Amino acid sequence: MRYVKPENLKDASALIGGEEGISRILAGGTDVLVQLKAEMVEPDLIVDVKHLDGMREIVAEDGGYRIGAAVSGAELGEHTGVKALWPGVVEAMELIGSTQVQGRATMVGNLCNGSPAADSVPAMVAADAVARIHGLAGERDIPVLDIPTGPGRTSLAKGDIITSVFLPARPDHASDAYLRFIPRTEMDIAVASAGVSLELDADGTCRAARVALGAVAPTVVLVEAAGAALVGTKLDDAAIAAMVQAAEATCNPISDKRGTVEYRTKTAGVLAKRATLIAYARAGGQK
Amino acid sequence: MKKLHISTSINGDEAQFICAPDETLLDVLRDHLGLTGAKEGCGTGDCGACSVMLNGRLVCSCLVLAGETEGAEVETIEGMANGDDLHTLQRVFIEKAALQCGICTPGILVAARALLEKNPDPTDTEIRYWLAGNLCRCTGYDKIIKAVQAAAAEMRSV
Numbered sequence: 276m277r278y279v280k281p282e283n284l285k286d287a288s289a290l291i292g293g294e295e296g297i298s299r300i301l302a303g304g305t306d307v308l309v310q311l312k313a314e315m316v317e318p319d320l321i322v323d324v325k326h327l328d329g330m331r332e333i334v335a336e337d338g339g340y341r342i343g344a345a346v347s348g349a350e351l352g353e354h355t356g357v358k359a360l361w362p363g364v365v366e367a368m369e370l371i372g373s374t375q376v377q378g379r380a381t382m383v384g385n386l387c388n389g390s391p392a393a394d395s396v397p398a399m400v401a402a403d404a405v406a407r408i409h410g411l412a413g414e415r416d417i418p419v420l421d422i423p424t425g426p427g428r429t430s431l432a433k434g435d436i437i438t439s440v441f442l443p444a445r446p447d448h449a450s451d452a453y454l455r456f457i458p459r460t461e462m463d464i465a466v467a468s469a470g471v472s473l474e475l476d477a478d479g480t481c482r483a484a485r486v487a488l489g490a491v492a493p494t495v496v497l498v499e500a501a502g503a504a505l506v507g508t509k510l511d512d513a514a515i516a517a518m519v520q521a522a523e524a525t526c527n528p529i530s531d532k533r534g535t536v537e538y539r540t541k542t543a544g545v546l547a548k549r550a551t552l553i554a555y556a557r558a559g560g561q562k
Numbered sequence: 563m564k565k566l567h568i569s570t571s572i573n574g575d576e577a578q579f580i581c582a583p584d585e586t587l588l589d590v591l592r593d594h595l596g597l598t599g600a601k602e603g604c605g606t607g608d609c610g611a612c613s614v615m616l617n618g619r620l621v622c623s624c625l626v627l628a629g630e631t632e633g634a635e636v637e638t639i640e641g642m643a644n645g646d647d648l649h650t651l652q653r654v655f656i657e658k659a660a661l662q663c664g665i666c667t668p669g670i671l672v673a674a675r676a677l678l679e680k681n682p683d684p685t686d687t688e689i690r691y692w693l694a695g696n697l698c699r700c701t702g703y704d705k706i707i708k709a710v711q712a713a714a715a716e717m718r719s720v
């Protein structure tokens with residue numbers, strides 16, 4: 276194994292692009308090192324990117340925030356601006372692991388590790404977050420939704436490095452929330468999870484809604500029908516029931532020791548409902 | 563494997579070491595530098611026995627590659643006492659018997675100090691969440707929480 280800290284992104288992409296063996300980009304290492312120890316993935320090349328320009332910065336941009344790919348959960352949680360604009364994304368990231376894991380783990384690592392239960396991903400998808408990618412052919416922007424393609428797999432090409440995630444601006448009366456269910460109170464993997472982002476009119480009518488679910492399909496899923504069920508309503512019982520039904524209908528989970536198909540499906544619906552109500556209250560909606 | 567030559571600061575002293583690229587900070591502390599305070603309970607980020615501060619952040623040293631620490635500031639349990647003068651947390655842990663076998667203790671002390679620097683007056687719940695990544699197989703945690711509270715009160719009063 277080689278450990279390399281390249282001088283710039285171009286060199287980093289070229290190094291990975293030219294590696295014939297297994298390579299891994301290193302952010303916080305809380306997945307990479309665990310997989311190395313477990314001998315699940317033994318890389319020939321590890322490319323550290325945390326020191327590269329802008330990787331550790333959070334920058335205000337067009338009313339939203341650009342979050343460097345190496346910003347840790349602890350750093351994100353201390354940023355009052357991001358927390359005020361996208362509380363659901365921040366609370367999702369802060370759920371990951373322990374204080375020690377928070378000191379290192381990044382949203383981008385969480386995304387690129389490709390777990391369907393990755394906590395920050397439903398929240399980023401609900402937020403319509405966009406990843407900026409530096410690849411062998413230059414820079415491009417791709418919605419976070421389009422990055423995971425299956426458990427442990429992503430649409431990133433060899434040499435692609437995510438440099439930041441952009442959380443967009445939002446109008447007044449808008450907010451988001453994320454909830455997961457785990458059998459313990461801390462340090463566990465989601466049985467099911469839901470991220471919800473809402474935009475309301477001044478009178479509390481829902482103008483736009485995005486509902487994303489985790490751990491109930493091979494990738495995090497955006498349930499468009501669930502969001503659509505809320506639009507034009509003030510979240511009356513019928514609208515919520517239609518949203519839950521759409522969420523449940525999308526679930527295609529596995530059964531394992533954490534939960535059966537039925538249990539995961541039901542739990543995902545309940546979490547979608549609760550996250551919707553939290554996002555609604557945060558956005559200033561009154562019920 | 564090509565070895566790496568690393569210069570870093572450990573407990574305020576300059577330290578240099580040579581390591582393999584797949585060695586962790588914990589491996590280097592324990593096996594090359596003789597700093598055996600940090601323990602390896604699991605090696606996978608679950609137990610917190612290997613907790614150290616890296617550039618002012620609490621981390622699991624088993625999940626940090628030693629190569630990543632070039633130019634970094636590392637603080638371990640060995641730097642907590644001032645010569646023979648124990649840190650308040652260390653003294654109160656002994657007085658209140660907040661340990662039995664002691665394997666978890668260095669990690670818990672490093673983590674608890676980081677908490678009190680950020681939040682000098684935490685609630686029991688805040689302590690429990692902050693220390694959720696520090697497992698103890700012996701004490702049942704209550705004595706640990708009480709000792710952190712007692713030390714925090716003492717530290718606030720000086």
Ligand SMILES: Cc1cc2nc3c(=O)[nH]c(=O)nc-3n(C[C@H](O)[C@H](O)[C@H](O)COP(=O)(O)OP(=O)(O)OC[C@H]3O[C@@H](n4cnc5c(N)ncnc54)[C@H](O)[C@@H]3O)c2cc1C
Pocket residue numbers: 299300301302303304305306307308309324344370371372373376379380381382383384385386387388392393394395435436437438462463464465606607608
């Ligand atoms: C004790 C413990 C508890 C945990 N609890 C949770 C939990 O509750 N919820 C949860 O979702 N996860 C959890 N995790 C998993 C892990 O902490 C998260 O997935 C974390 O966000 C990974 O981020 P990282 O920066 O450490 O990634 P790394 O380990 O550095 O990288 C992860 C993957 O992403 C790739 N990658 C990293 N950066 C980039 C980049 N810039 N561009 C392209 N690819 C990149 C890497 O090559 C690797 O494949 C836990 C892990 C531990 C050890």
Ligand code: FES
Pocket residue numbers: 601602603604605606607608609610611612613622623624625
């Ligand atoms: S040895 Fe590092 S967390 Fe257990």
Ligand code: FES
Pocket residue numbers: 660661662663664665666667697698699700701
């Ligand atoms: S005192 Fe034995 S593990 Fe905590």
